[in-house]
Amino acid sequence: MTLVRAKKHLGQHFLTDKNIAQKTVESLQAGAKYRQVLEVGPGMGILSDFLLQKPEYEAFLIDIDTESYTFLQKKYPALGSRLINADFLELDFASLFEPKMAVIGNFPYNISSQILFKILDNRERVVEVVGMFQKEVAERCASKPGSKEYGILSVFLQAYYKVEYLFTVKAGVFNPPPKVLSAVIRLTRNETETLGCDEKLFWQVVKAGFNQRRKTLRNALSSLINKEKMTENKTLDLRAERLSVADFVALTNEITLSR
Numbered sequence: 661m662t663l664v665r666a667k668k669h670l671g672q673h674f675l676t677d678k679n680i681a682q683k684t685v686e687s688l689q690a691g692a693k694y695r696q697v698l699e700v701g702p703g704m705g706i707l708s709d710f711l712l713q714k715p716e717y718e719a720f721l722i723d724i725d726t727e728s729y730t731f732l733q734k735k736y737p738a739l740g741s742r743l744i745n746a747d748f749l750e751l752d753f754a755s756l757f758e759p760k761m762a763v764i765g766n767f768p769y770n771i772s773s774q775i776l777f778k779i780l781d782n783r784e785r786v787v788e789v790v791g792m793f794q795k796e797v798a799e800r801c802a803s804k805p806g807s808k809e810y811g812i813l814s815v816f817l818q819a820y821y822k823v824e825y826l827f828t829v830k831a832g833v834f835n836p837p838p839k840v841l842s843a844v845i846r847l848t849r850n851e852t853e854t855l856g857c858d859e860k861l862f863w864q865v866v867k868a869g870f871n872q873r874r875k876t877l878r879n880a881l882s883s884l885i886n887k888e889k890m891t892e893n894k895t896l897d898l899r900a901e902r903l904s905v906a907d908f909v910a911l912t913n914e915i916t917l918s919r
């Protein structure tokens with residue numbers, strides 16, 4: 661079979677190490693929680709080969725690249741409509757999947773944040789994610805308050821998922837090799853579905869806090885808070901980067917009460 665030409669604008673770096681592909685797929689830990697697994701960006705199918713060997717999963721593959729799609733159609737003729745040639749960022753989860761499912765992928769690094777926000781948009785359905793990202797992005801997802809990597813994405817992901825940094829992957833195991841190291845992370849959805857606060861306001865608070873991360877929260881959140889009623893609030897004297905998810909939830913509740 662003619663191989664797929666790597667296209668830079670689609671973030672195509674093909675993994676060549678089967679052990680890493682297997683280890684990535686083995687990092688899914690479905691138990692009885694879900695059956696359907698969507699692989700984003702299968703490329704030439706190095707992860708898919710292992711995923712499709714697992715009888716406990718119903719696998720779906722989505723790649724935006726028509727050349728990859730044609731390659732995979734020949735490689736896995738039995739997949740039928742479970743092989744999709746489309747943009748993951750435009751995918752309508754509700755029309756395709758059961759209420760609980762998982763996402764896996766060696767993701768295109770040029771759209772990592774959009775992919776993670778798409779997963780967050782579908783957080784009620786996506787109960788597990790195993791994904792390979794640029795190492796810095798993986799670290800950002802798992803980073804803790806006070807570290808310089810800690811930001812909007814860390815808070816939102818950690819609000820809904822347990823985030824685990826699983827292992828680092830060297831550039832030499834890809835063709836062509838990327839300029840950066842990679843890493844695989846796992847996201848496991850929290851058992852409790854809600855955060856215990858007004859979630860819309862929580863998102864506004866986190867975004868506003870980090871958009872001006874050098875300012876104290878009292879200044880960064882000035883358009884969201886009732887300043888007079890919150891003069892005694894000590895959390896507002898801090899910067900966003902010091903607050904854990906629980907701190908953001910508590911602050912959101914205090915803002916709600918003061919309104």
Ligand SMILES: C[S@@+](CC[C@H](N)C(=O)[O-])C[C@H]1O[C@@H](n2cnc3c(N)ncnc32)[C@H](O)[C@@H]1O
Nearest residue numbers: 673674675701702703723724725747748766768
């Ligand atoms: C880093 S490559 C990984 C390929 C393969 N999984 C591997 O490990 O060798 C990323 C893949 O994502 C695909 N891709 C890029 N943007 C996409 C998008 N918006 N939606 C779906 N697939 C996308 C690319 O075509 C490419 O096949």
